[in-house]
Amino acid sequence: MIEFIPLFMFLAVCLVLMFGYPVAYSLAGTALLFAGGGILTGYFDPSFLTALPNRVFGTITNTTLIAVPLFVMMGIMLEKSRVAEELLGNMAALFGQLRGGLAISVVIVGALLAASTGIVGATVVTMGLMSLPTMLKRGYDPALATGVICATGTLGQIIPPSIALVLLGDILSTAYQQAQLSMGIFNPKIVSVGDLFIGALVPGLILVLLYILYILVYVKLKPEAAPIAEDQEIPPLSKIMAGLIPPVLLIVAVLGSILVGAATPTEAAGVGALGATLLAALKGELNIARLQEVGKSTLQVTSMVFMILLGAAVFSLVFRGFGGEDTIHHFLQQMPGGVIGATAIVMLVIFLLGFILDFIEITFVVVPIVGPILLAMGVDPIWLGIMIAINLQTSFLTPPFGFALFYLRGVAPSTVKTSDIYRGVIPFVFIQLLLLAIIAQWPVLVTGLPAMLK
Template identity: 45%
Template sequence: MIAQELFLGLMLLGLFAGILSGIPAMLAIAGVPLVTAVLGSLLGVFDLTFLNFFPARVYGVMSNPLLMAVPLFVLMGVLLEKSRLAEDMLAVLARMLGGSPRGMALSVLAFSAIIAASTGIIGATVVMLVLISLPAMQQAGVPKRTASGIICASGTLGQIIPPSILLVLLGDQIGNAYLEAQQKAGNFAPDPVSVGDLFAGALLPGLMLVGLYAVYILIVLRPTNGARPRVPSDVTAGEIVASFLPPLLLILSVLGSILAGIATTTEAAGLGAIGALLLAGYRDTGTLRGARPLILAAALAAAVLVFLSFAGIAAQTLALIAAALIGLGTLAAGLRLWRAGVMAGAVGETLKISGMVFGIVIAASLLALVFRGFGGDHMVEAMMAGMPGGTWGALALVMAIVFVLGFILEAVEIIYIVVPLLGPPLLGTDLSPVWFGVLLAMNLQTSFLTPPFGFALFYFRSAAPRDITTGDIYLGVLPFVALQLIALGVLIAVPGLATWLPTLIFR
């Protein structure tokens, strides 16, 4: 037993050392457990037959219909970012809210909350905010540290506001861990936990976080000496409708179809990808201009189909005509974007991001297998059971571990390391799995802002001017990390924020 504990400790230390060394996370997460397993086998403390289950695990990951939503949501976000719809929304918002420091800061926050539900791509969002909003915020008199914090924090809202790729991955892991834990506890028919549950559960906490950011901006933001805010120009109703209506309708269609039970998460992700393709194709004016009416007709047909689904109307002939228009419009939009060079870039970026996610998922599956082969699951159960405070003490330990790991690991890596290893002992109790999942999502939100490896900080640094130092960025995000921890504390104290809406909709 002592030898197994020693190997587990060495494996975890080697894992963190490998990740911090700069080699791809996927190789570290898979390679260190494999080497540890071979060494353990040579010393007689690990049975290599455990590894026979790994091919079945890989097949289970790659055939999981839920995880098919990941590349579709990524493609949706990349296409919306490349269509420049987001830039138009931010420009119109800034003119609507005025050129004052508070107005500019609130416009960036409001824009980020809206675009978070449609893209969820942190790198693209943060870089876009730096390039477009940072000069305007500085010109309006927003201090550079405050501007840095607002952009970094706002750019990460896509990880907590649904539909979010992070919530899709959490839903997959929480659902599997909850089912396994409940069956082990003797409950062989537990209510399944779906991504829709987490989407509904994260909606109110995500809006609460946006509200906390807004209150902070209203309280602390003051214009710098000598700053002369720009006088905003008039914004027409046509500009507002053209900028906000298409992405808002797309968001409502995707999220609404999931919450209404009309579509599964994967089906809704497909709807989002097609909708984003039509929006981007219609906006591109450089090629095949004659195809725009067909693309517009396809978008209207898609809206009709969604309306018929929500209304529960069965009109087969109308549905067939709409489907044909959508197919032709999608082909036309894809051809326009391909000729413009947008489609190739969007597909390449989608493959890159999705490949990283699935690589980590498969590698983490090997890690969990080796961890169990060394008896780590029994050690974790004993440790959780011995925590003072019972379930609450164990929950506090898991939250503390996730927060600390956020300083050195990426959110996806934390999900696939922590949930399979530490989640089952908690999910085998009466703890709400939806609440636990939203708590993890809110906690993981901090990992994008905590130095030294917060991804939002890296993206901001890559696009920010040189007069904003790394120290300015770190100091600027500290208040927002504190606000995230306050939101996490409120969510722990009031579980109903995460459980009320899913119960109302799905139960």
């Protein structure tokens, strides 16, 4: 009976979350209820809970996680300073004579935003407000327009600096240390967030190219879905460069400092936050009211992330107390195909959970459970982190709870049907799954660049 309790506990959390209760309180509350029942029935050792204060303290004092509020502030500051708006206008004009050019410009600008903000909600809402009305006015198929905007918005999950990679790096580092200790290695290595950032560069670029290739093929087969803007004037090169150079310089400052080893991801996040503030000042968009607005939004997002972290710490502790980790370990080891079969089933579970749970919930609940097991079986930690990140990226697009769909629905005009949005994102989900298959077949696409730079 006891071996089924972790499964019931996991299902109970999913059920509570589907009812719409706050994630942090759902994780911690469900875990404590099961722990209380387990103590009364003798199935749970209350001494497990004595480790909770150390876990909470370790989370709050973790220097790696300082990057979260800094990257959030950087993204929100860029959103409020209208850098993206100017960049999109110039790119749209540049590609205006190409069929599907506006959609391609959305992908390119979205990729640049992802590399300078890393916040999915901000990118989807910004691109939805700026580009969707223009695309619809020019006669674009609503499914193509909404699908491109939603999918482009999720690039912030995989293109560094990504908050998802910061969180994954911290959790995988702990999981990697646990895996090494279980194998008798008492001087364990860690997984740095910087390695994940570097490992994500090539897959991120491949994904952008796959998006553009899909758009070109789609409009070739269905020209009426993306009419050419005949009256579009190409702006002068100086105007295009004026809108392009500032965000590119910021990207180079943040990622370049990590790549050359001049700064840790946390230090680079500080550079990014300062750089975004300076850009806003240069554009005349910086004032006391704007700083208050950015500070409040940063505090809200950061508080949400850390509350979920603490709730997940309680959940994982109780889950282990019921022997859940041993149960999962035994199950994965019995999978046919060995490490390949175990990795495949974990990826499938994460993909299916993406239909009902947010990426933060999956990261904090599932990864600490399966991470140590897969890493102990010999899986490369950087490769595993990028595979999970791309898999989690699909959770933003998969109905019914894809957050990118909700974000766009909130800013899309009433003439756009929800079914159009759902229809538009399905091809991009398959593109992301195709990228997973490509990386699974050629892991060097992830591991090659970090190894080369080391």
